Amino acid sequence: MNNETSPYYTLITGASSGIGHELAKECAGRGHNLFLIALPGNGFVDFVKGLKQHYGVEVDYLVEDLTLSDTPVKVYNYAKNKGLKINILINNAGNGHVGKFEVMNTIKVEEMIHLNLRALTIMTLLFIKDMETYTNAHILNVGSLGAYTPVAYKTVYMATKSFVYYFTQSLRQEYRHSKIKFSVLMPGAVITNPEVELRIKKAGFLGRVSALTPQCVAKYTIHKMDKGKFAIMPGTINRLIFNVSAFLPSGILLYITRQVFRKTD
Ligand SMILES: NC(=O)c1ccc[n+]([C@@H]2O[C@H](COP(=O)([O-])OP(=O)(O)OC[C@H]3O[C@@H](n4cnc5c(N)ncnc54)[C@H](OP(=O)(O)O)[C@@H]3O)[C@@H](O)[C@H]2O)c1
Numbered sequence: 001m002n003n004e005t006s007p008y009y010t011l012i013t014g015a016s017s018g019i020g021h022e023l024a025k026e027c028a029g030r031g032h033n034l035f036l037i038a039l040p041g042n043g044f045v046d047f048v049k050g051l052k053q054h055y056g057v058e059v060d061y062l063v064e065d066l067t068l069s070d071t072p073v074k075v076y077n078y079a080k081n082k083g084l085k086i087n088i089l090i091n092n093a094g095n096g097h098v099g100k101f102e103v104m105n106t107i108k109v110e111e112m113i114h115l116n117l118r119a120l121t122i123m124t125l126l127f128i129k130d131m132e133t134y135t136n137a138h139i140l141n142v143g144s145l146g147a148y149t150p151v152a153y154k155t156v157y158m159a160t161k162s163f164v165y166y167f168t169q170s171l172r173q174e175y176r177h178s179k180i181k182f183s184v185l186m187p188g189a190v191i192t193n194p195e196v197e198l199r200i201k202k203a204g205f206l207g208r209v210s211a212l213t214p215q216c217v218a219k220y221t222i223h224k225m226d227k228g229k230f231a232i233m234p235g236t237i238n239r240l241i242f243n244v245s246a247f248l249p250s251g252i253l254l255y256i257t258r259q260v261f262r263k264t265d
Pocket residue numbers: 013014015016017018019020021037038039040041042064065066067092093094095096115142143144145186187188189190191192193196
């Protein structure tokens with residue numbers, strides 16, 4: 001745990017809304033100092049002030065676009081210059097555009113690759129070396145429940161999330177003798193913004209009954225992370241879906257996911 005006198009900070013990307021916003025509150029509630037990154041707008045600066053006042057922790061922030069190639073280095077240099085020791089790195093920012101592959105424009109595809117994959121990888125690369133020397137070091141990357149299987153109509157998004165899963169698992173093996181712990185969050189549907197809410201409705205019964213609030217996801221995630229759990233899957237129904245799907249022949253699984261996500265197109 002960090003506190004006002006601790007030099008340690010938890011860095012969270014995409015902290016102005018959705019899951020990242022709730023992870024920030026959950027960490028602040030546990031006494032972590034925070035270093036938050038988000039895009040401009042959405043009342044982010046007021047949120048930062050509120051966290052400081054309510055939880056009495058140190059909160060620093062940067063408003064930066066993580067799809068830009070020099071942003072991870074800017075973030076790292078800022079933390080170094082300000083003496084913020086990042087012992088917990090939460091790579092949460094991500095974008096999930098859905099739709100038939102051929103009608104997806106290059107801007108959306110590049111945004112997903114740059115944010116979900118490139119930014120997460122480079123942030124990890126930059127911070128990991130210092131983290132090896134810190135206490136309670138932990139890297140939490142945000143994947144997706146769907147990343148365990150190929151998913152039509154979420155082709156690029158799920159491929160980036162599969163990368164996140166295997167990347168984190170591989171690092172965990174490589175760093176098994178270091179002090180750094182690794183977790184990957186694999187959430188199903190989370191009601192974070194109106195676009196996601198509409199998609200959940202379109203996905204039908206399964207989407208509706210399995211959907212969770214970001215508050216519930218954040219609480220469960222930080223609790224499991226503190227316990228050192230690797231793959232964190234919030235929601236009983238999601239864990240049930242995951243366990244049942246492990247016994248399904250891959251052709252049937254691909255058929256079901258294709259039907260579900262075609263409806264959300
Ligand atoms: N919601 C779901 O159903 C679901 C399911 C599985 C996995 N996930 C994953 O969970 C993570 C969070 O998702 P969410 O639903 O909470 O998303 P969200 O509500 O859209 O929030 C995303 C956060 O990331 C920030 N962000 C977006 N683009 C950014 C950029 N280029 N640079 C810096 N920050 C950026 C956003 O800032 P602004 O608010 O300023 O745009 C926002 O704070 C993502 O990795 C997502 O793939 C979500």
